[in-house]
Amino acid sequence: xxxxxxxxxxxxxxxxxxxxxxxxxxxxxxxxxxxxxxxxxxxxxxxxxxxxxxxxxxxxxxxxxxxxxxxxxxxxxxxxxxxxxxxxxxxxxxxxxxxxxxxxxxxxxxxxxxxxxxxxxxxxxxxxxxxxxxxxxxxxxxxxxxxxxxxxxxxxxxxxxxxxxxxxxxxxxxxxxxxxxxxxxxxxxxxxxxxxxxxxxxxxxxxxxxxxxxxxxxxxxxxxxxxxxxxxxxxxxxxxxxxxxxxxxxxxxxxxxxxxxxxxxxxxxxxxxxxxxxxxxxxxxxxxxxxxxxxxxxxxxxxxxxxxxxxxxxxxxxxxxxxxxxxxxxxxxxxxxxxxxxxxxxxxxxxxxxxxxxxxxxxxxxxxxxxxxxxxx
Amino acid sequence: xxxxxxxxxxxxxxxxxxxxxxxxxxxxxxxxxxxxxxxxxxxxxxxxxxxxxxxxxxxxxxxxx
Amino acid sequence: xxxxxxxxxxxxxxxxxxxxxxxxxxxxxxxxxxxxxxxxxxxxxxxxxxxxxxxxxxxxxxxxxxxxxxxxxxxxxxxxxxxxxxxxxxxxxxxxxxxxxxxxxxxxxxxxxxxxxxxxxxxxxxxxxxxxxxxxxxxxxxxxxxxxxxxxxxxxxxxxxxxxxxxxxxxxxxxxxxxxxxxxxxxxxxxxxxxxxxxxxxxxxxxxxxxxxxxxxxxxxxxxxxxxxxxxxxxxxxxxxxxxxxxxxxxxxxxxxxxxxxxxxxxxxxxxx
Numbered sequence: 256x257x258x259x260x261x262x263x264x265x266x267x268x269x270x271x272x273x274x275x276x277x278x279x280x281x282x283x284x285x286x287x288x289x290x291x292x293x294x295x296x297x298x299x300x301x302x303x304x305x306x307x308x309x310x311x312x313x314x315x316x317x318x319x320x321x322x323x324x325x326x327x328x329x330x331x332x333x334x335x336x337x338x339x340x341x342x343x344x345x346x347x348x349x350x351x352x353x354x355x356x357x358x359x360x361x362x363x364x365x366x367x368x369x370x371x372x373x374x375x376x377x378x379x380x381x382x383x384x385x386x387x388x389x390x391x392x393x394x395x396x397x398x399x400x401x402x403x404x405x406x407x408x409x410x411x412x413x414x415x416x417x418x419x420x421x422x423x424x425x426x427x428x429x430x431x432x433x434x435x436x437x438x439x440x441x442x443x444x445x446x447x448x449x450x451x452x453x454x455x456x457x458x459x460x461x462x463x464x465x466x467x468x469x470x471x472x473x474x475x476x477x478x479x480x481x482x483x484x485x486x487x488x489x490x491x492x493x494x495x496x497x498x499x500x501x502x503x504x505x506x507x508x509x510x511x512x513x514x515x516x517x518x519x520x521x522x523x524x525x526x527x528x529x530x531x532x533x534x535x536x537x538x539x540x541x542x543x544x545x546x547x548x549x550x551x552x553x554x555x556x557x558x559x560x561x562x563x564x565x566x567x568x569x570x571x572x573x574x575x576x577x578x579x580x581x582x583x584x585x586x587x588x589x590x591x592x593x594x595x596x597x598x599x600x601x602x603x604x605x606x607x608x609x610x611x612x613x614x615x616x617x618x619x620x621x622x623x624x625x626x627x628x629x630x631x632x
Numbered sequence: 633x634x635x636x637x638x639x640x641x642x643x644x645x646x647x648x649x650x651x652x653x654x655x656x657x658x659x660x661x662x663x664x665x666x667x668x669x670x671x672x673x674x675x676x677x678x679x680x681x682x683x684x685x686x687x688x689x690x691x692x693x694x695x696x697x
Numbered sequence: 698x699x700x701x702x703x704x705x706x707x708x709x710x711x712x713x714x715x716x717x718x719x720x721x722x723x724x725x726x727x728x729x730x731x732x733x734x735x736x737x738x739x740x741x742x743x744x745x746x747x748x749x750x751x752x753x754x755x756x757x758x759x760x761x762x763x764x765x766x767x768x769x770x771x772x773x774x775x776x777x778x779x780x781x782x783x784x785x786x787x788x789x790x791x792x793x794x795x796x797x798x799x800x801x802x803x804x805x806x807x808x809x810x811x812x813x814x815x816x817x818x819x820x821x822x823x824x825x826x827x828x829x830x831x832x833x834x835x836x837x838x839x840x841x842x843x844x845x846x847x848x849x850x851x852x853x854x855x856x857x858x859x860x861x862x863x864x865x866x867x868x869x870x871x872x873x874x875x876x877x878x879x880x881x882x883x884x885x886x887x888x889x890x891x892x893x894x895x896x897x898x899x900x901x902x903x904x905x906x907x908x909x910x911x912x913x914x915x916x917x918x919x920x921x922x923x924x925x926x927x928x929x930x931x932x933x934x935x936x937x938x939x940x941x942x943x944x945x946x947x948x949x950x951x952x953x954x955x956x957x958x959x960x961x962x963x964x965x966x967x968x969x970x
Binding site: 279280282298301302304306308310311312314315316318319320321322323324325326328330344345348456475476477478479480481482483484485486493494 | 707710739740741743745748755756759760761762763764765766769772773774775776777779780781783784801802804805959962963965966967969970
Binding site: 641645646648649650651652655656684685686687688689690693694695696 | 698699700702706711712713715716717718719720721722723726871874875911912913916
C-alpha cells in the first residue's frame with residue numbers, strides 16, 4: 256500500500272505532525288502567521304477526544320498547556336513573535352518545573368508587532384535568552400514542509416524525553432509555503448513517551464535524580480500527589496533557598512539538555528566533503544543557500560552547506576571542527592546576525608565569518624549568497 | 633452532674649502569639665504567657681471550639697470526649 | 698472533638714510562612730474542613746495558585762498542588778480541568794494576584810463557567826512584596842506606594858465575578874471562621890465557575906500603616922462591616938452604608954458548564970468525521 260501523500264501548507268503539516276506525535280491538548284491565541292495550526296487543531300482534536308481551547312491571551316495559552324501537561328497529556332501551543340515574547344515567563348516555568356510541552360513559533364518580522372506577514376528568523380535568540388534565569392533551550396528550525404511534519408514529531412519526542420519545553424520555529428516562508436508531504440505510517444517514526452514513576456506514590460519525588468538527570472514525572476490524577484512550583488525547588492518539589500540544592504538543580508536542568516547535545520543536535524551536510532566555502536544556514540534561507548551552492552559548484556567553486564535543523568543546542572563542536580579546514584563561513588539569515596555571532600564563537604578566529612543579513616521582510620535570494628561565496632579567497 | 637472539661641493543647645512550636653484565641657474566647661479561658669497563648673482557666677471552658685477554629689496557625693486543639 | 702487538620706497537611710510543613718494574625722491560616726483551615734466534609738480524594742484534587750502570600754497555600758496541603766507564576770493560576774487550572782475534567786480543581790490566591798496581574802484570566806474563567814472554584818483571599822494589599830496597594834485597596838488607604846493616600850477606586854471582587862459570568866459567588870470573612878468551610882463546600886459542589894471571596898486582614902503591611910492598633914481591631918472591623926445577605930434585605934440603604942454583604946451572593950444553575958459543553962463539541966466532531 257502506498258503512503259498517503261498531500262499537498263500541504265507548512266502550518267498544516269506541522270499540525271498533522273503534532274497529531275501524529277500524540278498531541279491531545281492544544282491551547283492558543285489567534286496570531287498571524289501561525290493561526291492555521293489553531294484552526295486545524297479545533298477541527299481535529301475533538302474528533303479524537305482531545306481538547307482544543309482558545310485562551311484569552313498568549314500567556315493564558317501557555318499556562319493552559321503547562322497545566323494540561325501535568326495531567327499527562329502531550330500539549331502544543333502555537334504562536335508568533337509577539338506571542339512568543341509574552342509567553343517567556345511561563346516558558347521559564349516550564350523549564351524550572353520541568354514540564355514537557357511544545358511551542359510552535361512562526362518567525363515573522365519584529366520587534367514588537369513588526370511585520371506580521373513578513374518572514375524573519377529573528378526569534379532564535381529569544382528562544383535561548385527570552386526568559387530570565389539560566390535554563391535549557393531546545394529549538395528546531397525546519398526548512399521544508401515535509402521536515403516541519405517530521406521535526407514536529409521530534410519536538411514532541413525531545414520534550415517528553417528531556418521533560419522540558421521544546422520550540423519549533425519555522426520562518427514565515429516555510430510555515431506558509433505549500434509542498435508535497437508524504438505522511439509516515441503510524442509507528443514509522445518512533446514516539447517517545449515521558450518516563451513515569453515506578454516507585455510507590457509514598458516514595459515519589461518529582462525531581463528525584465536517583466533516576467538520572469531527567470526524573471520521572473507522574474501525572475495529576477494518576478494516584479500520585481506532589482507539588483509543582485515556579486520557585487527554585489529541591490528534589491521533593493518543594494521550594495528551597497538552600498544554596499547547594501539550588502545550584503545542583505539549576506546545573507542539572509541545563510545539563511540534561513547541554514549534556515545530551517549530540518542526541519538533540521541534527522544537521523544536514525551538503526557538499527561538504529571538499530568544501531572550501533561553507534554556508535551555514537537554516538529555515539527557508541537554507542533553500543536559497545542550497546541553490547547558491549549548486550550554482551557555485553557548476554562554476555567550479557568548492558562550496559557546501561552546513562544546514563542547522565537544531566538551532567539550540569547550537570552545533571559549536573561541528574562548526575569548530577570545520578573551521579580549521581575551510582576558507583570561510585557564510586551565514587545568511589533574516590536577522591542582523593544571530594546565527595552569525597554563534598558561528599563566530601565556534602570559528603574561534605580561525606576563519607572569517609561573512610554575514611548576509613536581511614530584516615526587510617524579503618527572503619535572502621541565492622544571488623546574494625553566491626556573491627559572497629565568490630568573494631571568499 | 634460534674635461538668636466534663638476538655639483538654640486544650642497549645643503547640644508552642646506553632647503558636648505565633650497573635651492573641652486571636654485569647655481575645656475571642658467567650659469565657660476568658662486563655663491568656664498570653666510571654667510570647668505564647670496558654671490556658672489560664674480551664675474550669676470556665678465550655679468547649680465552644682472558637683479558639684481552635686480561629687487559630688490561624690493550627691496551634692490549638694480542643695480535645696473533648 | 699478537635700478537627701483533624703493534620704490529615705490534610707503535608708508532614709513537617711508547619712509552621713506556615715504567614716505572619717502572626719494573618720487570616721490566611723484561618724481560611725486554609727476552612728478550606729480543609731470543606732474538603733473533608735465533601736470527602737474529596739486527595740489524589741483527585743488539584744490546588745492551583747499564582748504568586749503571593751496566599752498563593753503559598755497549596756504547598757501545605759497534601760493533594761496535587763501547583764504553585765504557578767504571578768496571576769496565572771486560573772489559566773493553569775483551566776488547562777488542568779479541561780484535560781482531566783474528573784478532577785476537583787480549586788484555585789487559591791490573593792486579591793492582587795487574582796484581580797490585577799491575573800484579572801484577565803479571572804474574568805475569562807468566570808465567562809467560560811468552567812467547573813473550578815476560586816478562593817480569593819482579599820486582604821486589600823500586596824503583602825509579600827511589602828504592602829503596595831492592590832486593586833482592592835480602599836480609596837484613601839495608605840500603602841507603601843500610596844504614601845499620600847490611595848487615589849484609585851477599588852474592585853468589588855464579587856460584582857466583578859458576577860458581571861463576568863461566574864455562576865456561584867459568595868463572600869465571607871476570616872472573622873466568620875465557621876462560615877468559611879460552608880461557603881467553600883457549596884462552591885466546590887456547584888457545577889460551574891464558583892468564586893468565594895474571603896475578606897481578610899494583613900496586620901503586617903496594611904494594618905500598621907492604616908492605624909489599626911492590633912490584629913484584633915482588624916478582626917473586629919471584619920465583624921462590624923459584614924452583613925449577611927438575608928439580614929441586609931431588611932436594612933435601609935443608610936444602614937447598609939459602609940457594610941459588605943456576606944453569604945451566597947449569586948447562584949445560577951442554568952448556565953452550561955464548559956467541560957460539559959466541550960464534551961458536546963467532541964460528540965459533534967465525531968459525528969461529522
